[in-house]
Amino acid sequence: MKLSHVLTALSCIVLTVMTTGCGLSRNQYPVERVVQADNERFLWDSLRLAIYESDFKVGGGADPSTREINSAWKLDLAPYKGQGYRTRVLASYQPTRETREDGLESFAVSIRVEKELNDSFKSLDLEYAKWKPADDDGNAAKAILQRFLGYLGTDKIDIQEDKGADDVLGFDFDRR
Secondary structure, eight states: OOHHHHHHHHHHHHHHHHHHGGGTOOOOOOEEEEEEESOHHHHHHHHHHHHHHTTOOOSTTEETTTTEEEOOOEEEOOSSTTTOEEEEEEEEEEEEEEEOTTOOEEEEEEEEEEEEEEOOSSTTOGGGOOEEEEOOOHHHHHHHHHHHHHHHOOOOOOOOTTOOHHHHHTOOOOOO
């Protein structure tokens, strides 16, 4: 085996270890969207309710003056090392300068569901828990955003009356 092949393989291994950080790196997947609401208080209440209805406890981590909601950790323990985890919601919003003709205010909303894995051998006992950062739960953040948009109820759906079911669905029905 040539020395250049060994050096290439070794550099690939070193590069892989450096980019993964030996398991300490974490990918953040915030879900962001610009939404419209009647006022800031209604947006706050809808966001808080969406997080609460998604089984995350919202308490002292909710501060309307900073426009941030940090939920408590939700535990999902498992009897095997590295399979138990905990998650929490980190949500925030900021007003934008946009205004619409219908009087609705615009806000930029960001929702993250942070996740940590329990790397302890006694994974069901919280006294021995060793929490290590993991990739964010993007699907849970999307579900909370969808629930939040449903509570706001300001997105419009355009329905075209002149199209039949075959035009909308893309089918060609035989009309005898």
